[in-house]
Amino acid sequence: MSKGGILKGETKQSVKKRHSLISTKSEYEDEGAQPHEKAIAAGQPNPPYCVRNIEQNAFGRREIEIAEQEMPGIMALRARAKDDKPLKDAKIVGCTHINAQTAVLIETLAALGATVRWAACNIYSTQNEVAAALAHAGYAIFAWRGESEEAFWWCIDQCCTPTATWQPNMILDDGGDATHLMLKKHGAAFKNIKGIVEESVTGVHRLYQLSKAGKLCVPAMNVNDSVTKTKFDNLYSCRESIIDALKRSTDLMFGGKQSVVCGYGEVGKGCCQALKALGCVVYVTEIDPICALQAAMDGFRVVKLNEVIRQVDIVITATGNKGVVTREHMERMKNGCVVCNMGHSNTEIDVYALKTPDLLWERVRSQVDHIIWPNGKRIVLLAEGRLANLCCSSLPSFVVSVTAATQALALIELYNAPNQRYKRWTRDQSRRDPETREADVYLLPKKMDEYVASLHLPTFDAHLTELTDEQAKYLGLNKVGPFKPNYYRY
Numbered sequence: 001m002s003k004g005g006i007l008k009g010e011t012k013q014s015v016k017k018r019h020s021l022i023s024t025k026s027e028y029e030d031e032g033a034q035p036h037e038k039a040i041a042a043g044q045p046n047p048p049y050c051v052r053n054i055e056q057n058a059f060g061r062r063e064i065e066i067a068e069q070e071m072p073g074i075m076a077l078r079a080r081a082k083d084d085k086p087l088k089d090a091k092i093v094g095c096t097h098i099n100a101q102t103a104v105l106i107e108t109l110a111a112l113g114a115t116v117r118w119a120a121c122n123i124y125s126t127q128n129e130v131a132a133a134l135a136h137a138g139y140a141i142f143a144w145r146g147e148s149e150e151a152f153w154w155c156i157d158q159c160c161t162p163t164a165t166w167q168p169n170m171i172l173d174d175g176g177d178a179t180h181l182m183l184k185k186h187g188a189a190f191k192n193i194k195g196i197v198e199e200s201v202t203g204v205h206r207l208y209q210l211s212k213a214g215k216l217c218v219p220a221m222n223v224n225d226s227v228t229k230t231k232f233d234n235l236y237s238c239r240e241s242i243i244d245a246l247k248r249s250t251d252l253m254f255g256g257k258q259s260v261v262c263g264y265g266e267v268g269k270g271c272c273q274a275l276k277a278l279g280c281v282v283y284v285t286e287i288d289p290i291c292a293l294q295a296a297m298d299g300f301r302v303v304k305l306n307e308v309i310r311q312v313d314i315v316i317t318a319t320g321n322k323g324v325v326t327r328e329h330m331e332r333m334k335n336g337c338v339v340c341n342m343g344h345s346n347t348e349i350d351v352y353a354l355k356t357p358d359l360l361w362e363r364v365r366s367q368v369d370h371i372i373w374p375n376g377k378r379i380v381l382l383a384e385g386r387l388a389n390l391c392c393s394s395l396p397s398f399v400v401s402v403t404a405a406t407q408a409l410a411l412i413e414l415y416n417a418p419n420q421r422y423k424r425w426t427r428d429q430s431r432r433d434p435e436t437r438e439a440d441v442y443l444l445p446k447k448m449d450e451y452v453a454s455l456h457l458p459t460f461d462a463h464l465t466e467l468t469d470e471q472a473k474y475l476g477l478n479k480v481g482p483f484k485p486n487y488y489r490y
């Protein structure tokens with residue numbers, strides 16, 4: 001390829017045409033029609049499940065069995081609670097990433113008595129073979145890797161729409177899309193929901209906004225801020241999977257490379273630790289002085305993105321914000337700079353601004369695009385700015401076991417709690433009592449967080465020290481917990 005991305009024998013017009021084809025087409029669109037279109041064309045507007053290829057189910061089942069081995073906590077919960085069936089008659093709408101680990105959660109919820117209908121919260125993160133295995137086992141799964149935007153909403157709607165046999169009463173959401181679709185489109189059915197469990201920072205933020213506007217009316221559990229979830233999913237998991245994602249997609253060597261991580265929250269901290277451990281020079285950008293000071297104390301240079309953008313080899317966003325890396329930044333990046341996002345949504349890197357006729361997009365591998373400038377400079381964009389670790393690698397199952405056990409316990413708690421424990425606010429009530437409006441978004445009781453952790457300790461043959469009566473009295477604690485006040489930061 002020559003400078004400017006022109007192939008031998010091409011005219012400027014044919015380059016433009018090639019560019020428009022590459023830039024508007026995702027690789028998955030080549031896999032044929034979207035499965036739901038096939039179902040609709042076959043006269044099945046509401047199929048019992050919709051996946052890419054049900055024939056892949058045996059392969060998917062093996063993946064699920066492998067995940068079960070590394071998910072001791074959720075398997076222990078399944079074994080302990082399967083006779084009590086604490087989720088008997090629960091009808092759960094699920095909208096999360098669909099992979100082998102989620103399958104272990106789904107099958108646990110079913111073992112505890114729930115019926116589920118499940119869609120993906122991300123168009124690229126579904127493991128098709130796992131979706132096939134679940135569908136083959138009789139679960140109502142609506143998801144495939146490479147869903148179109150329209151298919152994405154169709155899949156979620158298949159789960160939310162009430163029918164004669166399906167009246168959902170719980171939502172397990174990751175990002176808030178199922179909650180919002182149900183609230184907007186199926187308002188009457190939404191009122192029958194007993195509780196919402198939300199996993200992501202972004203989804204929790206949307207819940208608080210709904211709550212403030214007096215529109216939530218259903219108690220919601222913010223599991224993102226459960227200690228077990230936050231530390232393990234955001235910090236420890238990203239610490240391992242960022243490297244995996246970058247290596248698998250780019251074969252990059254990290255030692256001596258310069259990298260910048262935008263956002264020094266839990267995810268950013270995990271990324272920075274991993275990069276530093278492999279010998280990277282790591283810069284951090286932050287808007288919050290407390291997190292910036294933490295970064296400085298941990299030995300990272302805190303900079304504005306503009307100060308280092310010309311020299312860095314790797315740019316990672318982990319802010320949960322939008323427009324963090326702009327076209328202007330990308331104009332100034334050096335040739336070969338790898339750009340990826342670890343935050344929930346694909347708006348952190350302004351990918352849209354790269355879809356202009358002067359730039360050539362070249363798909364070099366699955367989830368890896370080279371964006372080529374007229375002067376031949378190219379940047380390496382992973383997963384079109386979507387969550388790099390989920391799109392380019394897999395998550396450590398053990399960490400997902402912690403999250404899954406937390407989600408399952410939150411569902412059990414909301415589903416079984418007496419009416420008064422988690423309040424349902426009406427629009428009028430929330431108007432009258434603005435100070436307490438946010439009371440409908442709750443945190444998981446600390447004791448349950450501790451229970452989730454304890455379910456995972458036997459894996460390490462870890463032996464907890466028990467408080468003596470005297471020590472418990474001295475600290476003013478119950479001998480069986482909770483061991484820390486709610487405000488304690490781990």
Ligand SMILES: NC(=O)c1ccc[n+]([C@@H]2O[C@H](COP(=O)([O-])OP(=O)(O)OC[C@H]3O[C@@H](n4cnc5c(N)ncnc54)[C@H](O)[C@@H]3O)[C@@H](O)[C@H]2O)c1
Nearest residue numbers: 201234263265266267285286287288319320321342343344
């Ligand atoms: N990739 C994954 O597997 C994974 C796992 C968990 C969470 N997430 C997602 O990652 C994102 C971050 O999660 P978190 O738990 O670290 O959140 P967090 O709130 O702890 O951290 C985000 C940090 O970004 C900073 N920030 C915001 N805007 C910024 C900007 N313009 N420039 C620089 N810094 C900025 C904030 O001050 C904050 O410290 C969220 O979108 C979350 O949903 C991803």
